[in-house]
Structure formats: structure tokens, C-alpha cells
Amino acid sequence: MNLFVDAYWESLNHYGEELCGDKVEIVRGEDYTMAVLADGLGSGVKANILSTMTSKIISTMFSEGGKLGDVVETMASTLPVCSERGVAYSTFTIVKVKNDGWVYIAEFDNPLCVYFKDNKVCDIPRETLEMDGKTIYVSRFQAGEGDMLVTFSDGVVHAGVGRLLDLGWQYDNIVGYVKENITPDISPLMLTRKLLSAVNTLYMEQPGDDSTACCLRLKPSRPATVMVGPPMNADLDETVVHKLMYSKGVKVVCGGTTSQIVSKVTGREVQVSIDYENPAIPPTAKIAGVDLVTEGVLTIGKALELIKNLTDSKDEASLDTFTLNKKDGATLLARVLLEESTEVHFLVGRALNPAHQNPGMPVSLGLKLNLIKELAAELEKTGKRVDVEYF
Numbered sequence: 212m213n214l215f216v217d218a219y220w221e222s223l224n225h226y227g228e229e230l231c232g233d234k235v236e237i238v239r240g241e242d243y244t245m246a247v248l249a250d251g252l253g254s255g256v257k258a259n260i261l262s263t264m265t266s267k268i269i270s271t272m273f274s275e276g277g278k279l280g281d282v283v284e285t286m287a288s289t290l291p292v293c294s295e296r297g298v299a300y301s302t303f304t305i306v307k308v309k310n311d312g313w314v315y316i317a318e319f320d321n322p323l324c325v326y327f328k329d330n331k332v333c334d335i336p337r338e339t340l341e342m343d344g345k346t347i348y349v350s351r352f353q354a355g356e357g358d359m360l361v362t363f364s365d366g367v368v369h370a371g372v373g374r375l376l377d378l379g380w381q382y383d384n385i386v387g388y389v390k391e392n393i394t395p396d397i398s399p400l401m402l403t404r405k406l407l408s409a410v411n412t413l414y415m416e417q418p419g420d421d422s423t424a425c426c427l428r429l430k431p432s433r434p435a436t437v438m439v440g441p442p443m444n445a446d447l448d449e450t451v452v453h454k455l456m457y458s459k460g461v462k463v464v465c466g467g468t469t470s471q472i473v474s475k476v477t478g479r480e481v482q483v484s485i486d487y488e489n490p491a492i493p494p495t496a497k498i499a500g501v502d503l504v505t506e507g508v509l510t511i512g513k514a515l516e517l518i519k520n521l522t523d524s525k526d527e528a529s530l531d532t533f534t535l536n537k538k539d540g541a542t543l544l545a546r547v548l549l550e551e552s553t554e555v556h557f558l559v560g561r562a563l564n565p566a567h568q569n570p571g572m573p574v575s576l577g578l579k580l581n582l583i584k585e586l587a588a589e590l591e592k593t594g595k596r597v598d599v600e601y602f
Contacts, residue, residue, distance in 0.1 A: 214356060215432040216244035216308045218594045219399035223366070225254035226417040232258025233364045237594065238268040245273060245307040246425050250321060250364040252300045254421055265301040273307075283349070284342055291597030301406050303562040304362045308354065312429060316350040316360075320424050322368050323348070325386055327359040330393050331388060348532035358552035359402070359428045361389055367406070371413030380413055398550055399426035399502035400522065400593050434460035435552035440452055440507065440560035440579060442602035452557050456500060461552055463544065464498065466507030469560065473498055488539035495540045504546055505540035506581055513541035515586045518549055522592060548586075554596035557581045559583055561601055 229469075232251040237244065248263035250260030265286065272282045278292035286303060302320035316324055316335065326333045340347040363385070373507075392405050406424045414422075436458035438543040442451055452473050455462055464470050474481045481504070483496045493506035493511055507510075517535070535546040548555055559580065587597045 212490065213432050214310050214312055214429045216310075216427055217399050217553060218246055218425070219403050219428045220246065220248070220423065221403050221407055222423040223411055223414075225366075225421050226414075226419065228255045228421075230256055230259040231423070232262055232263035232421040233366070234259070234266045235423060235425050236266040238270045238274055239596070240274070242311075242463070243307055243309045244427070245305065246362070246426050246427060248304045248321065248333065248362055248364065249495070250302045250305075250366075250421070250423070258421065266302055268322055269303065269305060269442060275335075280349075283319075283347055284326055284507050286319070286554045299357060299527065300366075302406050306360055306362060306425075306427060308427060312354045312356075312358075314350070314352050314360070316348075316356045318348040318350075319345065322363055322365055322385075324350075324360055324362040325389065326352075326353070327361070327389070328395055329357070330395060332390060332392075354429055357395060357427055359393060359399070359426060360474070361402070362425050363406070364421065364423040364467065366418065366420035367410050367424060369420050370410040370418075370422065372419065373417075374415050375413050380410070381600075396550070398593075399428050400549075402426045414583055415467060422458075430553055432460075432553050433551065434458070434554045434556060435463060435547055436460065436556045437465060437548075438473065438558045438560075438582060439464040439465045439471055441472055441562040442464075442560040443562045446470050447602050449476050451560065454558055455602075458556070461503070461547055462501045462545060463503045463505070463558065463602070464501050465505050465511055465544070469507065470496060470498060470504050483505040486538075489541075490538060492539045492541045495543065503540075504542055505544055510540045510544060511579075511582055514544040514548065515582065515589065517541060517545040518586070518589050521545075521549070522589065548590055549593065552595070555587075555590055555598075557583055557587065557599040559599055 218237050222231045222233050224231045230253045234249050247266045247269045249262040255436060269282050269286055304321040305317040307315040313478045326335050328476035335350045336352060337348040337350050341347055368382055369379040404422045410422045436455055438455045441492055442448060444580055464473050470481050479499045481496050484494045485533045496504040498504050535542055589598055590597045
């Protein structure tokens, strides 16, 4: 079983603070994904430094070959304790998921991680370790395809305290909220944003504490290969098309000229759809053996806009608005890149399209390469592996 761990996190800063006192580091190794959530005491610069140091030290030690048990013991024994409050200056949660589904969790003074299987809450077996007077919870268990792990800082638990809720949101209510909103196809990005939008609402958009959520979902590995634009050298047409057609996972072709090249090399006809789902977006087409065929830069630009709108949404109403259920080319492309694939490989041709150099056309159409770079950067923000190959 080879699984991909889709991971996403986001934070709300304490109201009036430019820096967040929570920090998440996500490390991807050859056969594992690890998320480290650290929560520095207080807020602002001091808390930011403490949480950043904690998450960096843990992730760096692990990346350089340190055993996870050694990392936990080192952090638990070296973190100072506030003399006034009697609590550690920084707490942490470490979630390591191997590609075979084996999970290791270490938790120190953060709200306990929640594990969902078949969209139902499952108990996590926890072993209690005492290290220098500090209590560490360590868990080891086997997870499977579709399972979700949700972890968050105590700012989420305290949401609404002194405002809408006397005692804050509280842990059990948070678990209940996630349970109500989790679905078989919801992405970590969407679930994280829904959770934090609820937190922001409870704080009346003035968070009284740094609030962070991090979600990890185990998915079957499903790469997507996207061919965009013709190569500079026509002699490479066959090479690039073969890279596309023999790739694993989802195959996508973007661009009219590009689709003609694929048709010529494969000997398969391009069938253009006559249905205009959205008049502002060119229609899609079909080529046997290719999962999605769209127009080029206009469609890519609209798909990028959709992805940005989705990842930048700050409230639940906006999240429900920017769904990916429409059938136009841009929405279909955005759905493939954001939800249906676990990693994306772009095959980008650098030949100039004369139509894009027309002074009467928008300048952005002549910036295909920058558009792809921006799209790749947005996808990487969601935790996907993205690489771009030029021809």
C-alpha cells in the first residue's frame, strides 16, 4: 500500500499582532510526511520565536536522521518552564505518517490530536511518558486510505471565551464540529479553513489567542501530468507527448496548439465540445487516453483565480461559494489540480504563440511561464509536490 499524505495548515493571529505565536513545519521524506505544530507561550514576537525554534529544531533533528523518540525527549527536557505560570514556554504536537499508513504521534501540552476513520471519531491508543516532570503522550497505530488526522492549538479551544461563550468552544465541541463537517471527499485545505472560519466567528473576528489547525488525510497516490504549450523545438513534440501519454495518473492537455500536437503524435482525433458551461471560459475537448483537454492561458488563468479565491477565503460563506462542482474547463482543471491529484508534473513548452503577442490582448496572456510558476506556487502552498519541466 503506497499512500500520499495530503497536509494543510493555517493560523489566525492574535488580534493586533503581526506575528503568530503558533508555527507548523511540514517535512516530506522519501517514505513519510511529518507535521510539527508548536505553540509558543503568549503571543507576538516572543511566542513566534519560541514556536519557530521548537518546530525547526524538531523537524531538523528528524530530517538529519534523529530518532523521533530522541527528538521528543530532547525537546521535553530542554524546553524552559515559565516561573510564573508553571507551564512550558512552547508546547508541541508531532504527527508522522509513513506512506504505508503507519502513524506515530507525540503530544506535549497541546490539545489532543483527533483521528477520523470512515468519517467517525476513533480512539487513539496513547502511552504516557514522564520526562523530567513533563508528560508526553505517544501513540502508534495503523491508519488507512481516507483517514484524517486533525490537530490544533489551544487558541481553537478557547475560541469565544469572554465573548460569545463563557468557557470558550471547548475540545468536545470542536470534535463534534469537525465530525459534522467531514465528508469522504473533503480536502485538508477545506476542513482547515472551515474550522478556522468558525474559530474566527466565535472570536468575533478579533482572536484573543493565536489559533492554528492542521489536517492530514491519507490518499492513494495519484499524480497528474499537465502538458502546456508546444516545445520550442518541434523535434521534441514526440518526446513530450510520450512523456504525457506514458505517465501514471491523470493526463491533462492545455492549449489548442498543444492538443493538435498530441493528436498528430498519437493519431487520435480532437473532438471539441460545443457546450459552453461558462461564456467567459473556452470549451473543453476530448482526446482518447487523455482525461482533460482545455484551452490554454485563458483557462489556466481562470483556474488559478479559482484556486486563489478558494485558498484565500476567510469565512465559511465564501468557502461554500467557491466550490469546484461546475463543468467549465477552468473549474475542471482546478478540481484536478487541487482535489483529484496528489502531485503535479507540468510539461511546459516555451514556443511563442503569435496570438499572445498581439498588443490588443491582455498582457497576462503573453506571460505563460509566469502563470505556470504562479500556479505551481499556489499548489505548493496546499502541500502538494509540484515540479515543472521545460521544453
